[in-house]
Amino acid sequence: MTREAAIAVMITIAILIVALGAFGWWRRTRRDRGTSAPFGEAPDSAHELSRFTVLYVATTRHGEPLERLAIRGLGYRSRGTVTVADSGVALDLTGQPRMFFATxxxxxxxxxxxxxxxxxxxxxxxxxxxRTDDDTIVDSYLRPQDASALALADAVRSILTPTPTGNDA
Structure with a gap:
């Protein structure tokens, strides 16, 4: 095989790999198009409790940390800020509108x-x-930059609505 033929084969393989990746992502976005992030602002009455600089990693199906969802605004890794307020959590990612997760x-x-x-x-x-608008349960992963993951988890945990356990008499 000539050098030119070998280069042509390598370029063809590279184009094929990129095309397959693009096709896979396109199918994933079609699969997840009914799932949406809660874009919007916190209520005017919300009081900020804490703020964290984070690296947003991914959003996956609940309990499936290796199954990325292609939800608009949450499809790609990004830097951002998490604001914990008494009424929920606001997520501000670079280049995306604010998302607000009510308690x-x-x-x-x-x-x-x-x-x-x-x-x-x-x-x-x-x-x-x-929980998304279509009642899909998902997990979003955040990597705090200036604090520990425990500090962020504790801040969010402090605003979670306790769920009844059935043991209350």
Whole structure:
């Protein structure tokens, strides 16, 4: 095989790989088009409790940290700010409109170690579990930059609405 033929084969393979990746992402966005992030502002009566600079990692199906969702505004890794208020959590990602997760939409917060292609030290990520408008339960993973994942999780945990356990008599 000539050098030119080898280069042509490599270019063809590279184009094929890029095309397959684009096709896969297009299918994923079609699959997830009914799922949306809660874009909007916090209520005027909301009082800010804390603010964190974060690296937004991904949003996945609940309990499936390797299954990325292609939700508009949450499809790609980004830097941002999380504001914890008494009425919910605001997420401001670079280049995206503000998202506000009211306390009634938030289901859980915990720490995690892995999500998609991000592996960090034990419990280095904060996992925010929330319900979408179509009642899909999803997990969004955040990596705090100036604080610990535990500090962010504790701040969110302080505003979560307790769920009844059935043991109250």
């Amino acid at each position: 009634g939409r938030l289901l859980d917060v915990a720490q995690a170690t892995v999500a998609i292609d991000r592996v960090v030290e034990r419990d280095g990520l904060t996992r925010l579990t929330w």
